[in-house]
Amino acid sequence: MKINKKQFKKVRVETQSGQYLGKLCDFAIETDTGILEKYYVKSSVPIASLFENKLLVDKSQIISFDSEKMVVEDGVIEKKAGVKVFKKVENVEGIEPAITSERT
Numbered sequence: 608m609k610i611n612k613k614q615f616k617k618v619r620v621e622t623q624s625g626q627y628l629g630k631l632c633d634f635a636i637e638t639d640t641g642i643l644e645k646y647y648v649k650s651s652v653p654i655a656s657l658f659e660n661k662l663l664v665d666k667s668q669i670i671s672f673d674s675e676k677m678v679v680e681d682g683v684i685e686k687k688a689g690v691k692v693f694k695k696v697e698n699v700e701g702i703e704p705a706i707t708s709e710r711t
Contacts (some may be wrong), residue, residue: 615631617628617675619677620648620662620678621627621679622676622679622681623680623683627682628648628679631647631649632647632648633646633647634646643666645665647661648662673696
């Protein structure tokens, strides 16, 4: 499935347990391969210590992704001093996300 920039910015991002995190707002591409490596989520919830309420999702954290919703692992969120933040992702080489698309 392909989506354009306008559709991309409407994609909701949720955790596996259904916690709403925000909407996609940007991405980072590996120039050598042309593969999307990171996704930026504009959070509507204030999150301490993150610049402009943007969250970064690595492709290895994605469970499913379609034109309406991206689902990320529950484990990407952790609590620090009562505030939910994304955990640091380490050693993700060779891990590929499960990308799904459903046609209706």
